[in-house]
Amino acid sequence: EAILDVATLRKDFPILDQVVNDEALVYLDNAATTQKPQAVLDVLNHYYHHDNANVHRGVHTLAERATQAYEAAREKVRRFIQAKETAEVIFTRGTTTSLNWIAQSYGEAFIKEGDEIVISYMEHHANVIPWQQLAKRKKAVLKYIPLTEEGFLDMQAAQAMITDKTAIVAIAHVSNVLGVINPVAELAKLAHAHQAIMVVDGAQSVPHMKIDVQALDCDFYAFSGHKMCGPTGIGVLYGKRKYLEQMEPVEFGGEMIDFVHLYDSTWKELPWKFEAGTPNIAGAIALGAAIDYLETIGMEKIHQYEQSLVAYVLPQLQAIEGLTIYGPKDPKEHTGVIAFNFEGIHPHDVATALDMEGVAVRAGHHCAQPLIQYLDVQATARASFYFYNTKAEADRFIAALHATKEFFQNGTI
Numbered sequence: 001e002a003i004l005d006v007a008t009l010r011k012d013f014p015i016l017d018q019v020v021n022d023e024a025l026v027y028l029d030n031a032a033t034t035q036k037p038q039a040v041l042d043v044l045n046h047y048y049h050h051d052n053a054n055v056h057r058g059v060h061t062l063a064e065r066a067t068q069a070y071e072a073a074r075e076k077v078r079r080f081i082q083a084k085e086t087a088e089v090i091f092t093r094g095t096t097t098s099l100n101w102i103a104q105s106y107g108e109a110f111i112k113e114g115d116e117i118v119i120s121y122m123e124h125h126a127n128v129i130p131w132q133q134l135a136k137r138k139k140a141v142l143k144y145i146p147l148t149e150e151g152f153l154d155m156q157a158a159q160a161m162i163t164d165k166t167a168i169v170a171i172a173h174v175s176n177v178l179g180v181i182n183p184v185a186e187l188a189k190l191a192h193a194h195q196a197i198m199v200v201d202g203a204q205s206v207p208h209m210k211i212d213v214q215a216l217d218c219d220f221y222a223f224s225g226h227k228m229c230g231p232t233g234i235g236v237l238y239g240k241r242k243y244l245e246q247m248e249p250v251e252f253g254g255e256m257i258d259f260v261h262l263y264d265s266t267w268k269e270l271p272w273k274f275e276a277g278t279p280n281i282a283g284a285i286a287l288g289a290a291i292d293y294l295e296t297i298g299m300e301k302i303h304q305y306e307q308s309l310v311a312y313v314l315p316q317l318q319a320i321e322g323l324t325i326y327g328p329k330d331p332k333e334h335t336g337v338i339a340f341n342f343e344g345i346h347p348h349d350v351a352t353a354l355d356m357e358g359v360a361v362r363a364g365h366h367c368a369q370p371l372i373q374y375l376d377v378q379a380t381a382r383a384s385f386y387f388y389n390t391k392a393e394a395d396r397f398i399a400a401l402h403a404t405k406e407f408f409q410n411g412t413i
């Protein structure tokens, strides 16, 4: 905790201070969604109490205030991910919408029969199915980069697979199962060497580490507000202007138009071209508040602290007999997303038993069925940490695992 004063930070999250099944809650499902600090909830409340109005259209004072707050949130996102300009920051519903829009709109404009789309076996369905659909629509070819034994991307295979036939490389920055950090800057270089574009699924990276999309030189980057202390229903699609300008909107209606003729229309300039209809104004403003909150703590410190938790808990997990952990063995190469299985105990039973001890983890395929099949397992359990979790909570998690093992293997708890 020396890196962060977690005890003080936890006071910002009243939800964490509750009893579940007669035990103090230990919330370890942060890869699914994170909790929201009071500051974010206050901003949501204040907006609806004082500033609520529709944006970009009204000329009255509240509309001006709402528009100013909405566009200020966009600038906060720009600065947070180091995008060159706010025109490259588009508000969406979340990572899934962002990736779908890239596949649909960029795909429509640039992909032709025979083009190859390279993803990997560790991708989340949001970064698999849009590409499957695009490949089917355009008779393009979908390819999967294999993984090494430990769950890293096989970069030698990637080098061989990414060729002049490759049009798109789409990879997660961090896996929501393996907790592995993929070399997206290196993959971007490889893609660009073959005139392909690099799409990054940043759902599990943006909340946990400093992201600089210009340094990565990726062409698109997608992430969700609810995984980084923001509300659900708001996310971001970052794209280089040179591509966004050549892409048609996916949704049409108010806000995104310049002129509506009877049988055709022209579009507003970026980013509003991609923001049809009344946007999630409060969600965007609250995402801005979440960014303020995270930046006050510092992304470097958040990453350091989370890695210190992993360095504490991973070796203890590795020491539990009959427990298989997926992803990198070295804690320095494993983020706070830890998938595991107990020999002979179904992960759903493990998660239920942990819940009986107040410990919240996820069980299932984590929207990554190709990976679960690749790992040759039915499902896994998964604990995912955030900066507000403590070593004491890690101890509760370990103790609950031992109790679970005891119960299922010897019938006692």
Ligand SMILES: Cc1ncc(COP(=O)(O)O)c(CN[C@@H](CS)C(=O)O)c1O
Pocket (backbone or CB within 6 Å): 031, 032, 033, 094, 095, 096, 097, 124, 126, 127, 172, 174, 175, 176, 201, 203, 204, 224, 362, 366, 367
């Ligand atoms: C790598 C990755 N990519 C895309 C998504 C989708 O994010 P949305 O905000 O649902 O659109 C997620 C969200 N993964 C959650 C829900 S399945 C999990 O429990 O792992 C993700 O982890």
